[in-house]
Each structure stands twice: as C-alpha cells, then as structure tokens.
Amino acid sequence: MGIFDRFKDHARSKGKDMSDTAERGVNEKTGNKYTGQVDDAQQRIEGTTGLKGDRPDRPDRPDQR
Template sequence: MGIFDKFKSQARNRGKQGSDTAEQKINEKTGGKYEDQVDTGQQRAEGTLGMDRDRDRDRPEQP
C-alpha cells in the first residue's frame, strides 16, 4: 500500500466516524423521531462522497 493509499484510507475512516457521530447527535437531539430519514441522508451523503458502506464491505483489503 502506497503512502497516498494510507492517507485516503485514513481520511475515509475519519469521514465515517464524523458521519456516525453526526447521525448519533441528530438522533439524540430529535429523540430518534427522524431516525429513518437521518439514516437515509447519511447513506446518501456517504455514497456521494465515496464512503458507501455496502461497497466497502464487498471490497477485499488490499495487501
């Protein structure tokens, strides 16, 4: 794995953590009332930014 691949991986992981944290805080503030809408929005944002969880699960780790 090259140095740029490591940076890309680290940035993706930080982005997912930020996205998860934002989702959690929004659900706390709204009492979970809009949980489905927030989850859908998070998935769309991650997909647009190339952080699609389903795609990453299917992709094997690069040596």
C-alpha cells in the same frame, strides 16, 4: 500500498466516524423521531462522497473529448 493510499484510507475512516457521530447527535436532538430519514440522508451523503467504499475512484480530471 503507497503513502497516499494509506492517507486516503485514513481519511475515509475518519469521515465515516464523523458521519456516524453526526447521525447519533441528530438522533439524540430529535429524540429518535426521524431515525429513518436521518439514516437515509447519511447513506446518500456517504455514497456521494465515497465514504461507503463501494464507489469506484473517480479520475482527477474528467475525460476531455
């Protein structure tokens, strides 16, 4: 594992921690009234940004055809 792989793993871990903290904060502010919607939004954001870990790494540049 190279230094960039470790950096990427660390950044992904920090991003996930921040996402979880934000979810808890929103749920506290709303009195857990919108827990389902907040969780759905968090899952979508994590999927889009690659924080879930199930998204394959995208190439740096799109294919030029």
